[in-house]
Amino acid sequence: MKDRKTSDVEVGNSSATTSGAGGALTRRKLMGASVLGAGLLGASASPLGAQPKNPAQTHGVGRVIDAHIHLWKLPRSAPPMSDFSTYPEQLPLPVPYMNRDRLMADYDARVGGPKVDKVVLIEASVGVTPDHLIQSNLWLLQTAATEGKILSVTGNLDVTQGTSSFVQQLDYLMSVSHKKLVGLRVGGLFLPGTPAAFANLQPNVLNNFAIMVQRNLQIDTLGTPGAVLAQIGAAVPGLVIVMDHFAGKPSTFLVEDSWQADMQAAASYPNLNIKVSDVHKQSAFAATGEPAGLVQFQPVSDPEPYAPHLEFLWRTFGEDRLIFGTNWPVADAGGAFVDSIDPQISIMEDFLADKYVSGRDKVMYQNALRVYGPRK
Numbered sequence: 001m002k003d004r005k006t007s008d009v010e011v012g013n014s015s016a017t018t019s020g021a022g023g024a025l026t027r028r029k030l031m032g033a034s035v036l037g038a039g040l041l042g043a044s045a046s047p048l049g050a051q052p053k054n055p056a057q058t059h060g061v062g063r064v065i066d067a068h069i070h071l072w073k074l075p076r077s078a079p080p081m082s083d084f085s086t087y088p089e090q091l092p093l094p095v096p097y098m099n100r101d102r103l104m105a106d107y108d109a110r111v112g113g114p115k116v117d118k119v120v121l122i123e124a125s126v127g128v129t130p131d132h133l134i135q136s137n138l139w140l141l142q143t144a145a146t147e148g149k150i151l152s153v154t155g156n157l158d159v160t161q162g163t164s165s166f167v168q169q170l171d172y173l174m175s176v177s178h179k180k181l182v183g184l185r186v187g188g189l190f191l192p193g194t195p196a197a198f199a200n201l202q203p204n205v206l207n208n209f210a211i212m213v214q215r216n217l218q219i220d221t222l223g224t225p226g227a228v229l230a231q232i233g234a235a236v237p238g239l240v241i242v243m244d245h246f247a248g249k250p251s252t253f254l255v256e257d258s259w260q261a262d263m264q265a266a267a268s269y270p271n272l273n274i275k276v277s278d279v280h281k282q283s284a285f286a287a288t289g290e291p292a293g294l295v296q297f298q299p300v301s302d303p304e305p306y307a308p309h310l311e312f313l314w315r316t317f318g319e320d321r322l323i324f325g326t327n328w329p330v331a332d333a334g335g336a337f338v339d340s341i342d343p344q345i346s347i348m349e350d351f352l353a354d355k356y357v358s359g360r361d362k363v364m365y366q367n368a369l370r371v372y373g374p375r376k
Contacts, residue, residue, distance in 0.1 A: 226266025
């Protein structure tokens, strides 16, 4: 898959300090070094030691991209959505912070919202039947066309259906918004009643993924093992894959052996990326004794306990394959009852402060531009 077009996305200048082994400066080493920082970053740039908490305020658009948000307008059985999704109105228990309109104005009203320059809109089509799925995608694309902050859209189609009908649906959506539609979130890839194994993929999946590669589209996924995704990537060369929400890691501060093993298997496919989204939910068990769910809790604000699993991903995938996102508004389940965007930015910025300057920018926005930037 070729890099996405970035020339039509206004971004801030990338930090000029590029790391290499042997004495490369990290972001934290530059903090406070105003004279050195000014020389490294150029006379027109503020030294890192003088930066506000939000680098976007100094360096302009593009410094932070939230690569995973959801939007909806209720009721979903009525215009403008009209896709009859069961989400969030028919969740198994009442969720007041979810069961209301969630639009870009609501995102920007959060403390962290204005700190983000662009967002990637991800489908939320739970329970949408095949006859309404196109409408679900159309609302996403129409919303992206009217909201300048939306970088692009990852939609949803049934990738297990026959290739002929899949191509017809995909090409129709691309005709509506050729640039903004950059991929699909996929699931349910395996034959019913069988384990999630490569041998059990439904018959049309690989063919349909090959069609997506031809059209320069990526896939987001959650719930498919990384080892299987690596096999899929090997079978469909060029397929760009993003594993959402720490690849489904349990919501603890532990670095579980089984999760480590699956991530190491996933990393064998070079076009597989990890979305470090919902990071604050890793504190759920520490805060409540229970896994993260639909009940709000006060997440741990200290960034240090999050470092072990972030460090593991950094070592395993490198700075080029980690992508920041929040999963707003679903992230509000661990959002300190007010905001779930700002804590996630703070946790990631603290972790990345000890990394090479170029690594911060890659994780917080450049990798998102590569994977989710508008199509050429």
